């Protein structure tokens with residue numbers, strides 16, 4: 408009611424002006440078909456071939472890209488290979504599409520690389536794809552060119568697609584630079600998923616993409632592209648004003664915006680890696696090199712009255728107001744996932760609290 412009253416009070420000239428602006432704005436979007444071109448351009452910079460705007464599908468965040476992929480790949484008896492630890496949205500979405508999930512391990516001692524022997528052992532004629540998340544959530548891994556090449560060769564050998572979740576693209580602060588999986592699109596068809604949520608820190612803006620990194624056109628030939636189009640035809644699109652802004656966002660964001668974020672994350676990674684060493688019951692097998700997470704292992708034998716990771720997280724939240732994620736929720740029981748995308752001073756404080764929590768609950772010798 409209030410809204411109706413407000414609208415009536417706006418003079419008609421304003422409406423006319425707004426309509427003209429809207430028409431001009433739409434015109435501008437359509438003239439360029441900018442959105443698709445901008446994303447194709449953005450993602451092509453690191454590739455040995457050029458993506459076409461036709462390779463790009465807009466989604467409501469990376470989450471919808473996952474949803475579409477797992478809807479499109481579903482068929483009776485199909486299975487998919489997912490990383491453990493991983494991002495549980497994949498398991499949930501696969502279950503919803505009746506796709507059987509098989510897990511391969513990520514190896515902490517190898518910088519959380521994919522256990523490719525396990526991938527080969529798990530796959531059969533009903534395997535449709537494998538998922539890699541790089542830079543990784545929850546492990547903070549950044550895979551080398553060589554490792555990604557091996558992933559591509561393994562997938563090729565097995566005759567499966569690679570789904571590359573690159574929602575943390577370019578959020579790297581270690582030795583390995585970010586290499587998009589699409590680099591190996593000539594070897595194996597890759598479905599690249601991404602969004603502006605993480606790199607631009609605007610998760611609520613809900614603009615993502617699903618991109619076919621497939622210069623040989625295998626996804627077109629096998630009609631997977633038709634299925635993607637069909638699936639998106641019955642879904643909603645990202646808000647038009649975010650679509651209208653994407654060109655500016657991708658092309659005009661200043662370098663120091665990213666540099667500031669990376670500098671903070673690098674500093675945070677150093678802090679967390681150093682300070683975890685001072686805590687006896689927690690070990691960090693691999694320093695995070697990308698994204699904003701680290702997986703650390705709990706040694707319950709050193710703790711008096713903590714049952715498991717879930718118990719640890721509940722008590723830590725209650726006693727110290729520090730929130731970390733129990734590893735069981737990402738597939739690794741009695742580990743913890745720590746998110747470190749905060750001011751270094753707050754991170755120091757949080758780690759200090761975790762340390763005193765562990766001291767208080769330590770087994771008396």
Ligand SMILES: *Cc1c(COP(=O)(O)O)cnc(C)c1O
Nearest residue numbers: 468469470494544574602604610
């Ligand atoms: C956050 C996240 C997503 C979802 O991204 P949105 O763009 O916010 O939908 C997908 N995959 C991983 C690994 C994530 O961490």
